[in-house]
Amino acid sequence: MRTGLRAVGAGAFLGLTLVACGATAGATPAITPGTSNRPRPVIILAKDYTYLPAVVDLVPGESVVFQIVNGGLIVHEVVIGTMRIQDAWEAAEAATVGAPPGPTPVVSVPPDVAGLRVVVLSGQRVDAPWTVPSDASSSGDAWLVGCHIPGHWAEGMVVPIRFVGTDGRPLPIETGSKVP
Numbered sequence: 001m002r003t004g005l006r007a008v009g010a011g012a013f014l015g016l017t018l019v020a021c022g023a024t025a026g027a028t029p030a031i032t033p034g035t036s037n038r039p040r041p042v043i044i045l046a047k048d049y050t051y052l053p054a055v056v057d058l059v060p061g062e063s064v065v066f067q068i069v070n071g072g073l074i075v076h077e078v079v080i081g082t083m084r085i086q087d088a089w090e091a092a093e094a095a096t097v098g099a100p101p102g103p104t105p106v107v108s109v110p111p112d113v114a115g116l117r118v119v120v121l122s123g124q125r126v127d128a129p130w131t132v133p134s135d136a137s138s139s140g141d142a143w144l145v146g147c148h149i150p151g152h153w154a155e156g157m158v159v160p161i162r163f164v165g166t167d168g169r170p171l172p173i174e175t176g177s178k179v180p
């Protein structure tokens with residue numbers, strides 16, 4: 001599990017074009033939080049085997065619509081959630097190891113550890129609305145974007161979520177936070 005953070009390095013390498021656009025490692029520009037009437041588009045590009053951007057900034061309580069594009073050659077997914085949620089999907093999908101090529105086998109986890117999961121085929125774009133829990137930054141848990149198609153997490157297909165204020169500055173994380 002701990003090897004997942006390698007993706008941050010790989011994401012930084014693949015994210016050169018983003019850096020050129022001004023999305024450097026520091027605070028992001030001011031964010032206008034999405035509302036239920038006007039969700040904020042958040043683009044996540046899945047590749048073989050990482051995501052862009054290398055850090056996903058979200059404002060607690062805002063409504064977003066993830067615009068998930070699979071620019072890789074194989075099926076990927078986006079699981080949004082804490083480590084508990086990531087672990088649940090990793091375990092559930094491990095059961096699909098050895099499945100033949102084709103439609104992704106149907107798997108599920110208990111609702112309390114479901115988070116948000118979106119499966120995206122190669123070349124496909126899926127838009128997924130989601131409301132960021134308003135207590136997400138104060139729960140003490142790190143949140144992540146991860147892929148649990150068997151073997152992908154181990155390949156480093158995970159990037160952190162950073163909770164930010166409307167000024168784009170990272171919010172303080174309560175003590176006791178668990179960084180995976």
Ligand SMILES: [Cu+2]
Nearest residue numbers: 076077147152
């Ligand atoms: Cu994947």
